[in-house]
Amino acid sequence: MLQLVLNKLTKVLAFLSLSLFIQISVAESIGGIIEQSGDRGSIVRLSGEELTAELETSIVSFDEVETTNGRLKIEFLDQTQVSLTEHTYMEIDEYVFDPDPSKSKMALNFVQGTARFATGSLGLVAKENITIKTPTASIGIRGTDFTTTVDELGRSLVILLPDEDCTDTVALEQGCAPSGSITVTNEGGTVTLDQAYQAVMVSTFETQPTQPVVLIDLDLNMIDNMFIVSEPPQITEAKEEQVQELKGDGGLLDFDGLDTDAIEQDALADTTEDLEFTELDINFLDVDFLKDLLAVIETNVDGLADSGGDSGSGSNKLIGAVYGVNSDSQFNIIPDVDGKVFFIREVSNRINIKLARGSQAQIKVIDSDLGDTIICLSSCENVIISITQE
Numbered sequence: 001m002l003q004l005v006l007n008k009l010t011k012v013l014a015f016l017s018l019s020l021f022i023q024i025s026v027a028e029s030i031g032g033i034i035e036q037s038g039d040r041g042s043i044v045r046l047s048g049e050e051l052t053a054e055l056e057t058s059i060v061s062f063d064e065v066e067t068t069n070g071r072l073k074i075e076f077l078d079q080t081q082v083s084l085t086e087h088t089y090m091e092i093d094e095y096v097f098d099p100d101p102s103k104s105k106m107a108l109n110f111v112q113g114t115a116r117f118a119t120g121s122l123g124l125v126a127k128e129n130i131t132i133k134t135p136t137a138s139i140g141i142r143g144t145d146f147t148t149t150v151d152e153l154g155r156s157l158v159i160l161l162p163d164e165d166c167t168d169t170v171a172l173e174q175g176c177a178p179s180g181s182i183t184v185t186n187e188g189g190t191v192t193l194d195q196a197y198q199a200v201m202v203s204t205f206e207t208q209p210t211q212p213v214v215l216i217d218l219d220l221n222m223i224d225n226m227f228i229v230s231e232p233p234q235i236t237e238a239k240e241e242q243v244q245e246l247k248g249d250g251g252l253l254d255f256d257g258l259d260t261d262a263i264e265q266d267a268l269a270d271t272t273e274d275l276e277f278t279e280l281d282i283n284f285l286d287v288d289f290l291k292d293l294l295a296v297i298e299t300n301v302d303g304l305a306d307s308g309g310d311s312g313s314g315s316n317k318l319i320g321a322v323y324g325v326n327s328d329s330q331f332n333i334i335p336d337v338d339g340k341v342f343f344i345r346e347v348s349n350r351i352n353i354k355l356a357r358g359s360q361a362q363i364k365v366i367d368s369d370l371g372d373t374i375i376c377l378s379s380c381e382n383v384i385i386s387i388t389q390e
Contacts, residue, residue, distance in 0.1 A: 030061055117132060
């Protein structure tokens with residue numbers, strides 16, 4: 001009888017000790033939110049617990065942090081800071097803090113949106129033990145400050161920032177020094193950024209990064225998610241040069257999926273039938289097919305807008321919505337980016353439509369959860385774009 005009691009007591013004590021150890025390990029803070037503006041985001045713990053991301057909220061290992069219409073700045077124990085703009089998603093894959101810097105580790109994954117990374121001044125995490133990833137590249141740290149912008153397809157724009165003594169008013173030609181250097185690596189190769197405001201674009205994990213270019217007339221306030229819908233012209237030129245260099249190898253790059261000659265725009269321009277698109281049209285197991293499909297849809301919509309618009313009238317009146325964020329329909333409408341009007345909606349899936357200014361078009365979204373939405377640009381005639389979300 002005594003032996004049985006001892007066994008039960010031992011098991012209870014062991015269970016309580018294990019539970020206490022797990023709670024302490026999981027809940028151990030590795031940093032916290034030091035700045036917050038706009039709408040609060042969310043933090044999802046490894047246990048599945050979801051918290052509101054607000055000022056002074058603690059951060060622990062394996063947290064997933066996501067912003068909505070607001071911004072966050074996180075500071076880790078080694079004083080490394082990560083700033084997240086609107087609609088940004090980051091995963092903390094690992095964080096180990098040890099008095100010996102060689103034993104400390106940090107691994108972050110920037111999944112989508114725009115994030116700024118600035119290493120801590122204490123040097124409590126050895127730079128070779130810091131791993132920063134995006135869907136298309138790995139970034140090697142050599143004591144630095146940089147930003148990443150990742151779009152919905154995983155394409156990554158990486159920009160090396162100047163050192164802290166170089167303010168936004170200091171011109172590059174006056175000796176604006178970089179904050180260090182970084183390497184951008186994937187299966188296609190490695191490039192090094194070592195000049196202030198030097199940048200590269202990485203389109204896929206298999207395609208090598210573009211040649212580095214310096215973004216002129218750029219300051220920190222301009223670096224946000226607008227690079228997703230309107231990338232810097234220097235980056236566009238670098239991408240075009242890369243495509244020309246890689247053409248002729250007999251591979252997939254000999255076909256440009258965005259080549260307007262490969263899409264029968266004349267046939268689309270002459271039709272007034274609805275364009276219907278549902279999730280059933282997507283093969284979720286074929287990622288390359290999904291990217292190609294989105295590219296074709298976006299190009300087709302551009303073709304309709306350019307051919308059907310009344311550019312002479314200059315009318316861009318919205319019917320059924322207002323410019324900016326529409327809380328009822330969840331559309332964010334941007335009036336003028338390079339002569340186009342952007343309609344962005346992100347609920348269960350992301351819709352990104354751009355129409356030429358002066359177009360006459362109707363956008364109809366059939367959503368089984370939020371109901372139907374109809375928005376017209378200039379008028380509700382001529383082009384009809386119909387999208388079904390189930």
